[in-house]
Amino acid sequence: MSARFAAIRILAVLSVILGVNYVAWRWLESVNWSAWWIAVPLVLAETYSLIDTILFCLTMWRARDRPGPRSEPQGTVDVLITTYDEPLDLVMGTALAAKRIAYPHSTWILDDGARADLELAAAEAGIGYIRRSDDWDGKPRHAKAGNLNNALFQTDGEFLLILDADQVPDPLILHRTLGYFADDPEVALVQTPQWFSNVDEADPLGSQAPLFYGPIQQGKDGWNAAFFCGSNAVLRREALMQLGIVGYVRDLAESTQRALRASESLLGREAKRADGALREELMDLRAEVAAARAEIAAGEPVADTTYRVRARVDDAGRRLVENDLAAIRADLEEIGELPIAHDAQLDVMVVDEVALDELAARDLSPLGAIEAVRSLLDALRVDRPGEAQPLLPLATISVTEDMATAMQLHALGWRSVYHHEILARGLAPEDLRTMLTQRLRWAQGTLQVMLRDNPLVKRGLSAGQRLMYFATMWTYLSGFAAIVYLAAPVFYLVFGVMPVTAWSVDFFARFLPAFAVNQLLFLVVAKGVRTWRGQQYSLALFPVWIRACWTAFANVVLGRPLGFAVTRKDGRAPGGVPWREIWPQLTAMAVLVASLLIGVVRVAVGTADGTGTLVNTLWVAYDVVVLSVIIQAARYRGPAAADREATA
DSSP, X not given: OOHHHHHHHHHHHHHHHHHHHHHHHIIIIIBOGGGHHHHHHHHHHHHHHHHHHHHHHHHHHTOOOOOOOSSOOOSOEEEEEEESSOOHHHHHHHHHHHHTOSSOOEXXXXXXXXXXXXXXXXXXXXXXXXXXXXXXXXXXXXXXXHHHHHXXXXXXXXXXXXXXTTOEEOTTTTTTTTHHHHHOTTEEEEEOOOEETTOOSSOTTOOSOTTIIIIIHHHHHHTTOOOOOSSSEEEEHXXXXXXXXXXXXXXXXXXXXXXXXXXXXXXXXXXXXXXXXHHHHHHHHHHHHHHHHHHHXXXXXHHHHHHHHHHHXXXXXXXXXXXXXXXXXXXXXXXXXXXXXXXXXXXXXXXXXXXXXXHHHSOOOTHHHHHHHHHHHXXXXXXXXXXXXXXXXXXXXXXXXXXXXXXXHHHTTOEEEEOOSOOEEEOOOOSHHHHHHHHHHHHHHHHHHHHHSOGGGOTTOOHHHHHHHHHHHHHTTHHHHHHHHHHHHHHHHHHOOOSBSOOOHHHHHHHHHHHHHHHHHHHHHHTTOOOHHHHHHXXXXXXXXXXXXXXXXXXXXXXXOOOOOOOOOSSOOSSSOOHHHHHHHHHHHHHHHHHHHHHHHHHHTTOSOHHHHHHHHHHHHHHHHHHHHHHHHHHOOOXXXXXXXXXX
């Protein structure tokens, strides 16, 4: 164990101990219950931050820095470049670089925009071109996941290198990653960092994310939970196809269970209205359906189970028809006033429209319920008619298919690798509006996964994997804590409302050590890497995180649509400063500054405590510095924009 790694573990333990000590004291000793409406939210926010710290410490406990694969690269490879509406020269630049990858492979452009000029350019360059098949017309497209799923059935490489349209690969990217699959046949994914060539030292948009593409992914890798990030990754086709088959079987089993549950309800309702032998027949059939449900839940083959139920339904239907025929003849004989004729040639009774209406209004028998059950079983289509293709290997439950797919692979027992070496260089957003759109989509997708397939209760994941996935999802709930951290000092400076019982020695003796050790842990983990931008945006993007929480909830729980926005890669800002998106941060900054001035005045006139004012002044100053990144980002014009202006 290296000295740095030992220091990380020591600091992690201290961070947890000191953090628990502080938050426990806050709950037990220092909550100002007379101002519960701000005191309780503040201690809840601090508890949220403590859980965040614990999850971060767990992540770093097993941080793994891999030297590289031991085995030589082997196997056939398809390089898949996903695109929708990116500029043709950008896509072709990536495709030509992909074609020059040293390891033998096939290069494919997956054009979800179906552009004829791109198809022609690809053909001229000798690069494969794939667009959606006609099967996708009028069916859910599933954005990037659908684009990749479509291509999986038109290619045949054992491994897939997936690249976004702007991610220009290094010629040795496959030499540096394929060996991991030979080292371990259970490896399904090798993820490499996303690094951006158009980001300068200032990086006010925080695009490089060196803490995530470094210590955090290395930490998750130690728990076998490093996940797919959508690009710059190699995946094993066998693992994806297994995932598609398992998903197909699971979906079929779930739809069968729904059909059987509805059938059981129909039969039960009809049995209550019957009597004698008829009631017994329906109850037996209902028991058969209930037994089938139990068998499928226990893992029995769906086809065998439903075939047996269908045969039983057909038998019951024949017996009920025989009973119905006798009842119908008896009823017709009772309707003596209606004109009834007898056709000697056909040997059937003929009833006019009035008689048919009379018969339809009568409750003749439960045969309708039997027919409904038969129709439900007939509707169990194995070809998934609601989808463009029966198998969907990449997960489609989220607008960000990458994390969801990796989690499904891990749940099936596959392993992943994070290789910490820059092997592709891409383009980051160059304006604030595009960056906000990108971060919103990431947050929405992650929260969709949490709501639809919560890792804490997902079968197949280890305890460590559950926590590592949940840790990523947990961070996107920080917007609610941020509101409290911004509001609490304002209420004290303006109104003198204290969320703690006192700014006492006990408070500082617990808070300062916990805060200091936590910051020191970040410094040691980062090892010279600049992480300040990431810390700023965890607070400064609070409106984005709150919006993501609401829209993801509305989509998953309330069924409202959730749009998919493609990140611009041409360096052109769409419409200048996004005032509508950043007014909450600007308003917060104005309120913070105003509260600071009011607090100074209150101290001067003797209506405020000096110690409390000093503490909250420092707190406000920190909040303002953190939020100021939004102003820097709003004014920022990326290198591409600066170059265009210089040549204009």
